[in-house]
Amino acid sequence: MDKISExxxxxxxxxLSLVKTKxxxxxxxxxxxxxxxxxxxxxxxxxxxxxxxxxxVNRSLLLHRAPVLESFSLKVDTFQVSPLDIGVWVRTAVxxxxxxxxxxxxxxxxxxxxxxxxxxxxxxxxxxxKNASLVGFSSSVCFQSLKTLHLLLVTYSDEKSLETxxxxxxxxxxxxxxxxxxxxxxxxxxNVPSLQSLSLNRSAKYYRNNCLGFVINAPSLKxxxxxxxxxxxCLAEDMPELVEANVEVGYDKLDELMGSLTSVKxxxxxxxxxxxxxxxxxxxxxHLEICTCKPEWWNLLVCLLTATPRLRVLKLKRTHKDxxxxxxxxxxxxxxxxxxxxxxxxxxxxxxxxxxxxxxxxYILRNACHLKMVKILTETDDPEEQLEMIKKLAFSPRxxxxxxxxxx
Numbered sequence: 001m002d003k004i005s006e007x008x009x010x011x012x013x014x015x016l017s018l019v020k021t022k023x024x025x026x027x028x029x030x031x032x033x034x035x036x037x038x039x040x041x042x043x044x045x046x047x048x049x050x051x052x053x054x055x056x057v058n059r060s061l062l063l064h065r066a067p068v069l070e071s072f073s074l075k076v077d078t079f080q081v082s083p084l085d086i087g088v089w090v091r092t093a094v095x096x097x098x099x100x101x102x103x104x105x106x107x108x109x110x111x112x113x114x115x116x117x118x119x120x121x122x123x124x125x126x127x128x129x130k131n132a133s134l135v136g137f138s139s140s141v142c143f144q145s146l147k148t149l150h151l152l153l154v155t156y157s158d159e160k161s162l163e164t165x166x167x168x169x170x171x172x173x174x175x176x177x178x179x180x181x182x183x184x185x186x187x188x189x190x191n192v193p194s195l196q197s198l199s200l201n202r203s204a205k206y207y208r209n210n211c212l213g214f215v216i217n218a219p220s221l222k223x224x225x226x227x228x229x230x231x232x233x234c235l236a237e238d239m240p241e242l243v244e245a246n247v248e249v250g251y252d253k254l255d256e257l258m259g260s261l262t263s264v265k266x267x268x269x270x271x272x273x274x275x276x277x278x279x280x281x282x283x284x285x286x287h288l289e290i291c292t293c294k295p296e297w298w299n300l301l302v303c304l305l306t307a308t309p310r311l312r313v314l315k316l317k318r319t320h321k322d323x324x325x326x327x328x329x330x331x332x333x334x335x336x337x338x339x340x341x342x343x344x345x346x347x348x349x350x351x352x353x354x355x356x357x358x359x360x361x362x363y364i365l366r367n368a369c370h371l372k373m374v375k376i377l378t379e380t381d382d383p384e385e386q387l388e389m390i391k392k393l394a395f396s397p398r399x400x401x402x403x404x405x406x407x408x
Contacts, residue, residue: 042066045073061092069096075104087115100126138164150176158184191217199225236260255279272296278307289315311338317349329356339367347375353389362396371400377408
C-alpha cells in the first residue's frame with residue numbers, strides 16, 4: 001500500500017474512479033494520504049436498494065471537492081427513498097457542473113419528478129432518465145451542450161412538449177426513446193438535424209400505449225434502431241448518411257419506412273409486411289440479416305434479394321422464441337443479381353432442416369457464383385438428425401467451386 005500511496009494524485013484518482021463509491025470512501029481509513037483523496041474523484045454512482053442508507057449519498061455530495069463532477073449516476077430500487085431527497089441530489093449535482101447525469105428510478109411508484117434547475121444545466125453532455133416525468137418542463141428546457149439523451153419510460157405534457165425539448169438540444173448526436181404506457185404522446189416527432197444515432201422502442205408488453213407512430217427528420221443519421229409492434233407507422237425523411245439500421249416492426253405499411261433507408265449499408269429486419277416487388281433498390285446494402293420468426297418471411301427474403309444488387313453477406317436468424325408457421329420457399333422467376341455477382345457469405349442460425357429450408361439453401365448453393373462460405377448452425381442436438389441435414393446439402397450442386405459448407 002505504501003508504494004501505491006507514492007503515486008501522483010492524478011493516477012490515484014484514475015484508479016479510484018474504477019472503484020465503487022462505497023469502497024472508494026472506505027479508502028479514507030487507510031492513512032492520512034488517503035483521508036480526503038476520494039472526495040476529488042469526479043465520478044459518483046449510487047445504487048439504493050431496500051435498507052440502503054440515503055444519508056450516505058448526502059454525505060458524499062456534501063464532501064465532494066472535485067472542480068467538476070464528470071458523472072453522477074443514481075439507481076433507486078426501493079420506495080423507501082424520498083423523491084424530495086432525489087430532487088436535492090440532482091440539484092446538488094447540477095451545482096457541481098455535472099456533465100453526465102443518469103437516473104434510473106426502477107420502483108413501482110409514479111415517475112419521479114425532477115427539479116426544474118436541471119433542465120437548464122449548461123454543462124450536461126449526457127442525460128439518461130428512466131421512469132421520470134418531464135411534464136410541464138418544455139418551456140424552460142435548454143440543453144445546448146447535450147450530445148447524448150436517453151428517455152426510457154419518460155412522461156411528457158404532450159406531443160409538442162417532446163418536440164420543444166428536442167429542439168433545445170442543438171448538438172444532440174445520440175437519442176434513445178422507449179415509449180411509456182399511458183403517456184400523452186400520440187405521435188413521436190423526432191426533428192433533430194444533428195442526430196447521428198436514434199433508437200426507438202415500444203415494448204410489446206405495454207398494451208395500454210397511446211402512441212400511434214413515429215415521424216423522423218434526421219438528415220445526419222448514421223444508425224437507426226426501431227422496435228415497434230404496437231404502432232401503425234413510422235414516417236421518415238430521406239437519410240442519406242445512414243450506415244446501419246435495425247428494424248423490428250409490425251406495420252401494415254412498411255414500404256414507407258423502407259423507402260427512406262436507401263443509403264443503408266447494413267440492415268437487420270424482422271417483419272413480414274414488405275410488399276413485392278420491393279418499393280426501392282438498396283444500392284449500398286452489403287450486409288443483410290433477416291429474422292425467420294414471422295409468417296411469410298420467405299417473401300420478405302425474395303423481395304430484398306431482388307433489391308440488393310451488391311449484397312455480400314446474408315444471414316438468417318430467429319430473433320424470438322416463438323416461430324410462427326406460414327408460407328414456404330418459392331423460387332423467384334429470375335436469379336437475383338446479388339447471387340450472380342456479389343454474395344460471398346451465407347449463414348443460417350437455428351436451422352431446422354425442413355424441406356422448405358433445405359430447398360432454400362440448395363437454391364443459394366446452386367446460384368451464388370461467388371459464394372465462399374455457407375455456415376449452418378442447427379437447432380438440434382441430435383447427432384443423427386444433424387447428419388441427415390448434412391447429407392441433404394453435402395452433394396448439392398454449387399455454382400462456386402470454392403464454396404465451403406460448415407455445420408455447427
